[in-house]
Amino acid sequence: MPRGMPRAEPTVDMTPAIELRAMRRAFGAVVALDSVSLAIAPGEFFALLGPSGSGKTTCLRLIAGFDQPDSGTILLDGEDVTNTPPFARNVNTVFQDYALFPHMTVAENVAYGLRVRGIGAVERAKQAAAMLDLVRLGEFGARRPHQLSGGQRQRVALARALINRPQVLLLDEPLGALDLKLREEMQVELKGLQQRLGITFVFVTHDQGEALSMADRVAVFSQGRIEQLDTPRELYNRPQTAFVASFVGSANVVERAAAQKLTGQDRAFAIRPELIDLLAAGEPAADGYVQCAGEIVDVLYHGASSRLRVQVDERTTLAVARSESAGGGVQGLTTGARVRLAWRPDHAVPLQD
Template identity: 60%
Template sequence: MSEPAIRLTGLRKSFDAVEAVAGVDLDIADGEFFSMLGPSGSGKTTVLRMIAGFELPTAGTVTLAGRDVTRLAPFDRDVNTVFQDYALFPHMTVQQNVEYGLRVRKVARAERRERAAAALRAVRLEGYGERRPGALSGGQRQRVALARALVNRPAVLLLDEPFGALDLKLREEMQVELKAIQREVGITFVFVTHDQQEALTMSDRVAVFKQGRIEQVDTPAEVYERPATPFVAGFVGTSNLFEGETARAVLGREGVFSVRPEKIRLGGAPASTEEISAAGQVVEVIYAGAATRFVVDLDAGPRVVAMQQNQQTSPADVAALRGKPIRLTWRAEHVVAVPVNPR
């Protein structure tokens, strides 16, 4: 196995008294689409900035393709960044923005032209070269920023919440597009986001951050299906957590367990070895287009959320359930034990 594209060892960063990154060890493989997911202030952006070289670690090392770059300036690292606010140079045209990195590296004019044109083509912005960033929409600016980074053919592309400023529709379009581009260019993408949906749909692997530490690193499916910590279970998707008294009462087991809302069925038979069932009362019915969420207070104590596709039911049907007693059922295999003390 070759060197990982990025290797972080014992990475720490403190700002005055605050420890933003409290010891991160991570390998990111070459060509991987890697997401760093976490709430704001969890240290994911700081890690990204240390990989880019905008921040120097308080401790630990950053290694890019086997080369220790911990103390190198951004311009000496083979990475490029797409910024959250795009950071396009407003006094330059789109063409000049995209060519900037090549011009700085003294690439010949003809080659510069060609590569910039190719990069703009890749992000579907042919013909926009003479415009200024101010005359572009948010999505277009986003793509210019992408082209400006990709044109340099870096080993690693860092993306810092690149879709944060886009509306939902555009965001979903861009997610698909970005994934396609990544497949095309085949370079390592490190993607920072606080949107678990985004991280799950795009990534090869996801690292979930909490308070400067990584809680779990795994494929999206594993992270979702088998959260390594109660935090991951709560942060990635919605989870019904059973612990202590309620775990004993509902599941008859000792420990912390998670059940995803979409795994819970309305109605059903009493408990068997394969299925777990609990009675309760519907407190709230939330209609959400494709699905409906039911908030149910179980007789055994805990409040759980169940989700049902609106395949056959009408809004009126589900609304009528409010306040009614109900029975919930889910398969035993969907009860996931969550380690209380990970690592």
């Protein structure tokens, strides 16, 4: 299967809310997006995940219409909008810096989309108030954005973007500027909001945890291409490339040469640290398990779990996670000790080169 092609097409047989066909965008010599194609189903919560500079934000900006592709087509609800200006697209955006207008009150900010469409002041105020209630900021309409906290501003930006009832809501690193606790709250809130409204959400993030916990499907970007497009579960359990395996969660990526020595198969593979068993001295491995031996390089205690790294040959070190609560502590295991490892063969995920 060629890289960059979506593996799991939307199962529902209907027009995609968003479809990108062979999108390419270069800034000078830097190719930000290289022939990206994807289809997002209506009502889907879709994440564009990748490190900075991978093209995910460029992709979002092309969907919003702030930028034009060098080649390729964008379809919204089956309609070609490649050359449609942003104000004529039924798509709204929550910006990373929220982009609230400081000279307007919160209510005026929220009502802005109605104002520029020529809707009367009374109706505007009514809808803005309803929208602020939806994001639980009912009493804050008269304030200015700078009088709100970061999380409140985020919700104002959300209300402002939703007031035009867009087909698609785009969110650019929506939780990036919030602290950890607030971020977790907003994750729940965003997910709930999306399910209540039934609007397609497309959000950009570099945080794999966020993508896994919120999205229905995730497109992993690297160097302007989609590495893999899958559900969070598939992405985690069946990464197709070394990049996805190590970017989504943590994984041991075993290169081809080492893999041949360990398993006898001429193919690179990935295995999650929590799926590797540590065998007690003299304990036999279960039937069919892949076995190897090595020397402990270091041991790190993380509270709920511990992680040790075991060198199995000159070039390969495997991380092994041990749950503290399940009696798999690391007591007695010290640096330099020899241990034996084993894993189920089907837990090792073969990778494309």
